[in-house]
Amino acid sequence: MSEASAPHAADRRELTAAQRNAVAELLRVSPVADELGRRFVRAGHELHLVGGSVRDALLGRLGDDLDFCTDAHPDETLRIIKGWAESIWETGREFGTIGAQRDGLRLEITTFRAESYDQVSRNPVVVYGTSLDEDLKRRDFTINAMAVSLPDHRFTDPHGGLDDISAKVIRTPSTPGESFGDDPLRMLRAARFAAQLRFAVHPDVHLAMTEMAADLDRITAERIRDEFTKLLCGADPITGLRLLVDTGLAERFLPELTGLKLEIDEHAQHKDVYEHTLTVVENAISYEEEGCDFILRMAALLHDVGKPATKAVGSDGRVSFHHHEVVGARLTKARMKAMRYPKEVTAKVTALVALHLRFYGYGRGEWTDSAVRRYVADAGDLLPRLHKLTRSDCTTRNRRKAAQLAADYDALEDRIARIAAEEDLARVRPDLDGNAIMELLGVPPGPVVGRAWKHLKEQRLEHGPLDRDAAEAELLRWARAEGLIT
Incomplete structure (x- = not known):
């Protein structure tokens, strides 16, 4: 690791652990990676494992998707890997990327890049670079600007990415203003990495995100949607969501989230709807059984977006939000359509938002078997998610009230199970x-x-x-x- 910046003494133990992680991960993939590297060297070209692959190796979480960069252009890359790769795809060719598969690993090999932007266009213009250093400098963050050369395993870290991994901080190789000016989507990506890796954003990066938030308007809805989806499915989406709101980025594509900060939740006077919503998202995550359930998380995030428009203050000073689930469902559908989510995903999230209040009132003993049947029929295949969302929505600090709500929902689920056993509620026809x-x-x-x-x-x-x-x-x-x- 000759080109890495020297670690501080206090970091040395952590960095050694990171290096051990990297060695273990790279040994797993090295038979394929080194063999590929030798093919490129024999052809007179360089090959480097780069970006997220190096970062994830250092974090001990390298998957089966490997990213490489090379000085070879796409046509040359194709000549080198034909007959060696088990399959090849060229869908990223216009960006200089050739994909391949070998021994269960998915490989993406990209020509050195020096992307340029005209500060107006909504997509990058690809310009091939000539060196590894140039390629690493144009990358989004220092933690993604490291490389391992193949097959000799020389480590290159010109911007201190290893130190930043140790410090768990997100910085840019160039100044944040230059980096975000090139591609404003990087601001959203910073929040995404904060959510995925549980890293903190450097103060300079945070300041630039705030000052340049409006530049996100240059980015297509589809690119924003994809980054936001990854953020919400991160290990710590709450950190990412707070960053979006605090920097003003959310206002550019999800203003309903920022709007929740202005209202008070009548169910829990000690916190506003924004804080309540973040808690509901956390609760929903705790009910997931395997991996990220994006539909559940998105419904938890948007379940109360109708409250600002329905807020009313009674003569006794009590705040109410009558029919906010109806308004919220309409806002949810419109926002997800604007973000270009698929119709099926939008319909499911919208339905959950519309149904999330239906349960309240059950504990008063007003529900007949007919009401239970309608609850199940209206939820359809969303019923398991509706159970989770409804339980997640209980954020009161009043332990007696929380226990009563939980008991009431237990009773409802038992009643659904009883009637279902008698009548096949899953197919009410x-x-x-x-x-x-x-x-x-x-x-x-x-x-x-x-x-x-x-x-x-x-x-x-x-x-x-x-x-x-x-x-x-x-x-x-x-x-x-x-x-x-x-």
Whole structure:
């Protein structure tokens, strides 16, 4: 590691641990990486493991996706790896990247870059660089500006990335203003890395993020969406979300989050809706069973975005937010559409926001079996997430109230299980299907069948399953009332 900056004495033990992590990780992938490096050297080119791969190796978390840089241009890279790689893809060719797979590892090999921006365009203009140092300098953060040359394993760290990993700090190789001026998305990426790695943002970086937040408007919605999704799925999204709000970045693409700071939550007067929301996100994460559930996390983040628009203060001074779930669902749909999330993902998050208050009132004993059926039917396959979101929404410090809400929801889940065992609640459908309706009424496919089906479903929800004779009698009764038969 001859080119790394010398570690401070106080950091030496931690850096040694980081280096041990790197050695262990690199030994795992070195048979493929070193073999690839030798192929490039024989062809008269350089090859370096670089960026996030080196960072993750130092952190002991290197995966199966490896990033390399080289002085070879894409056509030359293709010649070097053809016949060696098990598969090759060229989807990133316009950015100088050739992809390959070998022994279960996904490899991305990119020509040295010296990206340039005109300060107006919304995407980078790719210009090939000529050296490793030039390539590392144009990278976003020092922790991503390190390289391991192959096959000799020479370590290059011209900007002190190893020290910053030890200090758990996010800095830029050039000045933050220059870096963010080149690509404003890097400001959002700083918050994302803070969330993923639990690192702190350097004060100079924080200041530049605040002063240059408006520059994020130059970036496409799709690029912002992808970075934000990674942030929300990070190990510590709360840190990332706070950075977005504190620097003003959230105001550029998710202003509803910043707006929550202005309101008071009537369920917990000791904290505003913003703090309540962050707590709900943390609670939701604790209910995840395997990996990030983005739909659940996003619903937790947006569940109360309708409160600012519905705030009312009564004559007794109490704050209320009547129907904020309805307004919130509408705002959620509009915001996720603007961020270019897929329709299916948007629909699921919107539905959870709309349903998150439905449970309140159950503890007063007002719910009939019909209400339980409708709760399950409206949630559909989102019911497990709705259970988690509703439980996450309880953030009161009043232990008695919290215990009562938990007991009430336990009772609701038990009741759902009981009725489901009796009636197959997972598939609440009319007791007669479309064919039976057409046969009994003597009508062809069309609107009448749909209306009849809907009526029978309402009866199913209200009264539970009907046997065949009772269902047919109800259908005929409805048809007579509608004037369809005499």
